[in-house]
Amino acid sequence: MASENTTQESREEIRKRRQAEQRRKQRIRSALIILFILFSLINIGFGILNLKTLIDKKREGNAQESQEAVPEETPGEDSRESGAPDVTESTPEETEPPETDTKPTETEPPETETEPRVTEPSETPSESGSQSGLENDPRYEVTKKYENIGVIHNVNNFLNIRKEPDSSSVTIGKAMRRSAVTVLETEDNGWLKIRSGEHEGFVSGDYVATGEEGKVLAMEYCKNNAFSTERDTPVYRSASKDEEVIFSINPENGYSVLDVLGTWVKIQITEGLSGYVERDAVNVRYTLEEPIFFVNDQDVSELRLDIVNKAFEYYGGKYVWGGADLATGVDCSGFTLRIYESFGISLPRLSYEQAKWGRAVSSMSEAQPGDLLFFHGYRNGTVTPGIGHVAIYIGNGKMIHAASEARGIVADNYNYLGEPVSIRRVVTEQAEASYKGNH
Numbered sequence: 337m338a339s340e341n342t343t344q345e346s347r348e349e350i351r352k353r354r355q356a357e358q359r360r361k362q363r364i365r366s367a368l369i370i371l372f373i374l375f376s377l378i379n380i381g382f383g384i385l386n387l388k389t390l391i392d393k394k395r396e397g398n399a400q401e402s403q404e405a406v407p408e409e410t411p412g413e414d415s416r417e418s419g420a421p422d423v424t425e426s427t428p429e430e431t432e433p434p435e436t437d438t439k440p441t442e443t444e445p446p447e448t449e450t451e452p453r454v455t456e457p458s459e460t461p462s463e464s465g466s467q468s469g470l471e472n473d474p475r476y477e478v479t480k481k482y483e484n485i486g487v488i489h490n491v492n493n494f495l496n497i498r499k500e501p502d503s504s505s506v507t508i509g510k511a512m513r514r515s516a517v518t519v520l521e522t523e524d525n526g527w528l529k530i531r532s533g534e535h536e537g538f539v540s541g542d543y544v545a546t547g548e549e550g551k552v553l554a555m556e557y558c559k560n561n562a563f564s565t566e567r568d569t570p571v572y573r574s575a576s577k578d579e580e581v582i583f584s585i586n587p588e589n590g591y592s593v594l595d596v597l598g599t600w601v602k603i604q605i606t607e608g609l610s611g612y613v614e615r616d617a618v619n620v621r622y623t624l625e626e627p628i629f630f631v632n633d634q635d636v637s638e639l640r641l642d643i644v645n646k647a648f649e650y651y652g653g654k655y656v657w658g659g660a661d662l663a664t665g666v667d668c669s670g671f672t673l674r675i676y677e678s679f680g681i682s683l684p685r686l687s688y689e690q691a692k693w694g695r696a697v698s699s700m701s702e703a704q705p706g707d708l709l710f711f712h713g714y715r716n717g718t719v720t721p722g723i724g725h726v727a728i729y730i731g732n733g734k735m736i737h738a739a740s741e742a743r744g745i746v747a748d749n750y751n752y753l754g755e756p757v758s759i760r761r762v763v764t765e766q767a768e769a770s771y772k773g774n775h
Contacts (some may be wrong), residue, residue: 476555495544510627511530512651517539547753559623565617568586569586575612585618599616651746655739655745666738691760694762
């Protein structure tokens with residue numbers, strides 16, 4: 337009996353061991369199946385990644401073949417191939433600049449009619465190395481205004497415009513560096529007959545870029561300006577019609593575009609004075625500077641012409657507040673003080689004192705080159721009362737003045753800072769007659 341019980345217990349233990357062994361083997365098989373499935377999924381994932389990589393490489397290969405078939409345009413290549421030189425600072429015989437520490441930015445009179453997309457003024461032209469590349473740039477439209485464009489370059493500040501093609505001929509105007517003209521003829525001595533607006537004259541051809549070189553330079557020198565579509569367009573302190581009106585602008589003057597904010601354009605009027613005009617009230621377009629002629633069918637005395645020419649000797653000179661030294665820098669009244677002093681005409685030191693000198697001129701239609709124009713001043717975006725600025729009238733609606741620290745001594749339209757508050761004639765008829773007698 338005891339033997340049978342022992343046998344049954346042994347059989348039960350064997351059965352249990354077999355069941356445990358079977359369960360262990362089953363767990364191993366399950367684990368192997370799970371590992372196999374995971375390994376298969378990983379292989380499938382790698383396969384998908386490899387397939388994607390092959391597809392991407394194929395696409396890149398197709399793109400490269402397409403680029404080789406149509407070469408990509410390289411910026412800057414056209415100006416090098418066209419031979420457009422750097423604008424250097426050498427001073428030719430025809431220029432008479434001062435030695436100054438800084439060069440202000442040139443003015444941009446409103447002379448062109450092309451409406452471009454609104455861009456930063458410093459943007460460089462599209463240069464694809466072909467004529468079609470130039471034509472795709474909206475600034476190319478500006479050059480089409482000129483029958484045969486010429487651009488003044490390789491001069492320090494300006495090029496004298498003469499009445500005849502000879503350096504001894506009388507100076508009738510100034511062509512500023514970066515200004516554009518229409519070239520009419522080439523003289524045997526290399527001088528060019530040029531036209532700007534209704535005026536004609538002669539300049540030395542050594543300092544004028546023409547042809548494709550002139551077009552490329554003209555596109556580079558274009559500036560983005562805003563011109564009002566009506567007279568007395570209000571300029572607001574900020575982009576709201578509820579704000580204070582700080583200035584008004586007229587169609588003949590272009591003002592640098594600082595920013596475009598939806599329906600508003602921010603413009604720079606002068607140092608310390610910028611504001612906002614409604615976008616619908618202005619045309620934003622590219623412009624090129626054009627030459628300044630002194631006279632317009634006026635019998636202007638030699639003294640007055642020499643005063644204007646003397647003032648232009650310092651074009652591009654340095655503005656220094658309180659300065660009265662033409663060599664180191666002048667403010668507006670310091671500039672007029674020294675220019676007239678060189679012709680024996682004494683003026684008080686300050687602009688509001690100079691505004692009491694000489695005799696009054698009733699209107700701009702009566703003004704002559706060499707008369708003084710007086711304006712309100714501007715400080716921190718606000719018009720200051722009384723006389724705050726003075727300029728020399730040079731004829732044809734233009735003036736030359738020590739404008740600001742940012743701009744230096746420049747030429748502008750006479751009403752760039754608004755209509756003159758006062759016009760004074762400090763050159764007497766006796767002085768004109770005496771000057772003629774001595775020359």
